[in-house]
Each structure stands twice: as C-alpha cells, then as structure tokens.
Amino acid sequence: MFSNSDAYDRYMGRWSRRLAPLFVQFTHIQEGQTVLDVGCGTGQLSAGIAESVPVSSVTGVDRSPEYVGAARRRVQSHRAQFEIGDAQELRFADGTFDRVLSLLVLNFVPDRRRALREMIRVTRPGGIVAAAVWDYGDGMEMLRTFWDEAVALDPEAAAKDERHSPLCQCGELAALWLEFGLNDVDEQSITVTLDFASFDDYWEPFLSGQAPGGAYASSLPRAWAAQLRERLRTRLLRGAPDRPFILHARAWAVRGAVPNLLARV
Numbered sequence: 001m002f003s004n005s006d007a008y009d010r011y012m013g014r015w016s017r018r019l020a021p022l023f024v025q026f027t028h029i030q031e032g033q034t035v036l037d038v039g040c041g042t043g044q045l046s047a048g049i050a051e052s053v054p055v056s057s058v059t060g061v062d063r064s065p066e067y068v069g070a071a072r073r074r075v076q077s078h079r080a081q082f083e084i085g086d087a088q089e090l091r092f093a094d095g096t097f098d099r100v101l102s103l104l105v106l107n108f109v110p111d112r113r114r115a116l117r118e119m120i121r122v123t124r125p126g127g128i129v130a131a132a133v134w135d136y137g138d139g140m141e142m143l144r145t146f147w148d149e150a151v152a153l154d155p156e157a158a159a160k161d162e163r164h165s166p167l168c169q170c171g172e173l174a175a176l177w178l179e180f181g182l183n184d185v186d187e188q189s190i191t192v193t194l195d196f197a198s199f200d201d202y203w204e205p206f207l208s209g210q211a212p213g214g215a216y217a218s219s220l221p222r223a224w225a226a227q228l229r230e231r232l233r234t235r236l237l238r239g240a241p242d243r244p245f246i247l248h249a250r251a252w253a254v255r256g257a258v259p260n261l262l263a264r265v
Contacts, residue, residue, distance in 0.1 A: 005069070006070075007209070008041065008210050013041070013044060016045070016104055018192035019251055020044045021048045022190045022192065024053065026255065027099055027101055030053075032054070032055065034098050035057070036097040037049070037059065037061065038119055039063075039087055040061060041071070042067050043071030043074040043075045043080075043082065044103070045101060046082070050077045050080050056079070058075075058080045059080075060080070061083055087106075087115040087118065094122065095123065098123075099127060102131040105131075106167060106173075107167045112176075120180060123258045128255050128257055132252065132253040133173060133251060135170075136162040136163050137163040137169055138250075140162075141248050143162055143213055144163075146213050147160075147162065147163065157216060162212050162213065168252070170252060173187055173252055174187035177255075177256040178256075181259060182256030183257040184256060188252075190250070190253050196244060199237060
C-alpha cells in the first residue's frame with residue numbers, strides 16, 4: 001500500500017519533478033538568496049532549488065504533515081528546512097525572503113488572494129513572487145485525455161473535470177499578479193514531457209485516489225472503471241499492442257517584483 005506522499009509522487013510528482021528545474025530558471029533565483037517554497041508538497045521544487053542554485057536557504061511550507069516528512073527525506077541539505085504551515089497565514093515577518101515561489105498549488109488554495117497577499121508580504125521590496133499552474137484545459141495531456149474519455153462515458157463527470165480549475169488558463173495568473181500591484185509581471189508557458197513505460201504506468205496511479213482525477217477513478221464501480229480503462233487504452237495506444245509512449249504537459253508560470261512601496265490590496 002502506498003502512503004499519500006508515495007501515491008502523489010506516482011500520480012503527479014513525476015510531472016512536477018520535470019517542471020521544477022525549468023520553473024527555477026524562470027524565477028531567476030540568484031546565489032545567496034533566501035527562498036520560500038509555499039505549498040512545498042513532497043519537496044520537488046525545493047529539491048530543484050537546492051540542487052541547482054547555491055542559495056543561502058530554502059524553506060518549504062505545507063499543510064500536510066506527511067508531505068512535509070517526505071520533503072525532509074527527499075531534500076537532505078543543510079540549506080533546506082521544512083515545516084507545517086498554511087499558505088493563507090504564513091508565520092514569517094514582512095520582507096523575510098528574496099524569492100517566494102509556489103509550484104502547482106495556488107489554484108487549490110481556498111482563498112488564493114489571501115495566499116498571494118501573504119506571499120507578497122513576506123517578500124522583500126524588489127524581490128520576486130512567482131507561481132505556476134498546469135494548463136488543465138488543453139495543455140496537460142495526461143489529465144485532458146482522462147477527462148475527455150471519462151465525460152464521454154459519464155456526462156456527469158464534467159463537473160469534476162479539472163479544466164474548470166481557477167488560474168489554469170492563459171492570462172489568469174498575470175491578471176492576478178497585476179491586480180496585486182506587482183511590477184514587471186511576466187507570464188510564460190513551460191512545457192515538459194514524460195515517458196510512460198506502458199499503459200498501466202499511466203492508468204494505475206489514478207487508482208490511488210489522488211487529486212480530482214484519482215478520486216473519480218477510484219470511486220467508480222468496477223464495470224465502469226473497466227470501460228474507462230479500455231477507452232483510455234484504445235485512445236493512447238491507438239489500438240496497437242501495449243508499448244511505451246510520451247505525453248506532454250504545459251504549465252502557465254508567472255513572476256512579478258514587489259515594489260518598494262506597495263499599496264496592500
């Protein structure tokens with residue numbers, strides 16, 4: 001039996017591992033800076049930072065004690081530390097960090113404006129606040145394929161389709177950053193690929209119940225799950241025997257600088 005952190009890594013963590021180093025490059029982290037990883041999960045972004053940039057420190061915060069424990073095991077660096085905390089109520093003093101980042105989390109935070117306000121508050125003037133979210137509507141092939149076939153089989157599944165997630169369309173992150181008065185706002189797409197060894201390498205992680213897609217797949221009656229599995233297999237393998245295949249995923253990433261004098265929104 002997989003723990004929640006293990007199940008997440010099989011389901012989405014392997015994608016975020018590919019995205020993290022590209023997001024680190026996008027945020028322009030510099031040597032000696034202090035970095036806060038908001039919603040650090042199992043530590044994929046913090047690991048990418050610690051491995052690629054000689055920062056002074058990286059601090060990861062997540063609400064899940066299990067994820068924090070997994071992050072501590074993954075990133076065993078004297079420059080990294082992890083703690084339980086809420087993105088909507090960060091414990092740090094104003095202007096503590098040079099970079100405050102959030103990878104694939106902000107759209108899941110109940111009050112994302114409050115979370116962004118907190119991220120800005122703990123960033124020093126001139127520092128960078130950045131986030132990235134999957135393009136669930138069109139650019140995340142693993143999930144787009146899944147939900148297209150799920151809805152074709154069960155139209156009521158449309159309400160659970162992650163294409164309705166906030167901040168996942170082009171321009172939405174940038175609009176939020178501008179709303180909060182950040183300077184030099186830049187939104188870009190980042191695309192990664194992932195190799196699947198077989199169809200089951202794609203399908204089985206859905207059965208662990210992680211995130212909306214996994215929760216839906218694992219809740220299906222056995223007969224419906226078998227039908228969905230067969231539809232997905234036919235689509236992904238194009239009717240051919242089982243074989244390795246590649247899927248793409250696009251994320252939208254945004255960064256902005258905290259002004260020296262910022263009117264609190």
